Amino acid sequence: MTTLAELNSTPGKKAAWWVADIAVVIYALIPVIWTISLSLKTPGNINDGKYLPTGGMSFESYQAIFKDTVFTRALINSIGICLISTAIALLLGVFAAYAIARLDFPGKKLMIMMSLLVAMFPQIALITPLFKIETAIGIFDTWPGLIIPYVTFALPLAIYTLSAFFREIPWELEKAAKMDGATPFQAFKDVIAPLALPGVFTTAILVFISCWNDFLYALSLTSTSAARTVPAAMSYFTGATTYEVPVGPITAAAVVITIPVLVLVLLFQRRIVAGLTNGAVKG
């Protein structure tokens, strides 16, 4: 009698798994390598239609975008806005998630339903009212004007992921702390918070990626480069010249904003997988 693992471990099966692995790698990397390739092509051969920059490489496109304040400003906006949004969403999310995971109080179900509702919210539905409200109070086209919707739409993700992590922390420790005379808040601060840090960190990555990805708000709630983030700024690279599309600069900008998330993914693969699966399936 053989076990399932043994059934699967013949050399043929192993080879089959390698084929599957390679298929996944090709699937994931094809558009990425293509974008890098375009960004490195020289202006002369950018339209040669070849997958790889075999006709010669240069960093001209990169030099061009970093010389241009439109891009550098957008990059600063992206980094600043996403970091601040992540920090605020985490702070609020940690409070709410702790309450949901650990405390028993009326209205908890309502709280969960509300986050779910916000998670399912069609963002486009908020463009007009937010535009009107933000122009009225003078935060249209500013950092806070983007941070506020980013925090809101990151909150459900933060709350779900964090509460899933918090539920795995052993109750007994908190009880012990309370028996030693700690208040519920002290138990939270001194006992749970340190245990929860890995989960908080993972959630931070997920929230950051979701803010980094936003396009709709960046496009609709900005009008100048004062707060426009890179994804929105990139689409204006194209708008500038209708017939001659600046492929090089756009792809170079694309590569630049892809690097931070790629680094996060490569470094924290395990955590990201755990965070995504915990939050959604265990909730």
Add this chain to the structure above:
Amino acid sequence: MSHPATTVDPSGPGPGREAGTGVGPHDEAEGIAIARKRASDGKKAERRLGWMLCAPAVIVMAAVAGYPLVYAIWMSLNRADLRLPDDNQFIGFSNYVTILSSPIWWHAVWITLLITVVSVFFELVFGMLLALVMHRALVGRGLVRTVALIPYAIVTVVAAFSWRYAFEQGTGWLAGDSAPLTSQGSSLAIIILAEVWKTIPFMALLLMAGLALVPEDLLKAAAMDGASPWQRFWTITLPMLKPALLVALLFRTLDAFRIFDNIFVLTAGNNDTSSVSMITYNNLIGGLNLGIGSAMSVLIFVMVAIIAFLFIKLFGAAAPGSDSGGRK
């Protein structure tokens, strides 16, 4: 990967627990009374702390999502065209009548539904395959799990530009002599391709979490009884995967229905490829017609609510976060 409820005492500190046992009949009543009071004081404090901790998040979500939604509903009942600022007035459901009798709107609705159904179908098939590879691969499992996260992490707009240039005549390695982004059918196919490429990993991760809950012993027993891998998948894995599958489908369906970024970059809605979000955006930002745009927003909100309702009520998808969530 077990459900928290199986490892953690879900009831927490309840009043019944604190009532002393093994105490004499005289002290017992008194003891219970004291314990009850203490428990109810504790309950009160717990309740207060719970509300306090949730309040900031609730306030933000209510202020930034709830209030503007109400505002959008109000605006949708008004003629609010920024090009005619003096002509603002309450016009009841006229905007809705205009939209619902417009073939452009219905075309966008069908396009959105088509994109949603087709892309979620492919995401499900490929997501399942990827989940199985990530879960079962005997070799290179870490590599596969890392690489598969790349499409998830890449900004949608970045990936969309990559696909756009790949299919652009002259520039693109996939275009050849044709210009696929200039006709409706091939444009839609590319939009779906971009959408599917980007979201397979998300689907796969949710399904993989479900796969981890399928008991290995059961699969082993079935294998020993001579069940083929295909039979094991259909009769054991898939039924046990149902809750995770429904959650993944719900999330992805709602997400696909709101599709905007890919269409904006790939076709900007040309060649009849506008989704409902796309034409709403065009009415708001391009047309500056806030009344019509708001009414469209409200209609999208209603459609999203209907989809969620169908999933949760009809198919029994457990809303994530609900304590009774179908997974034990």
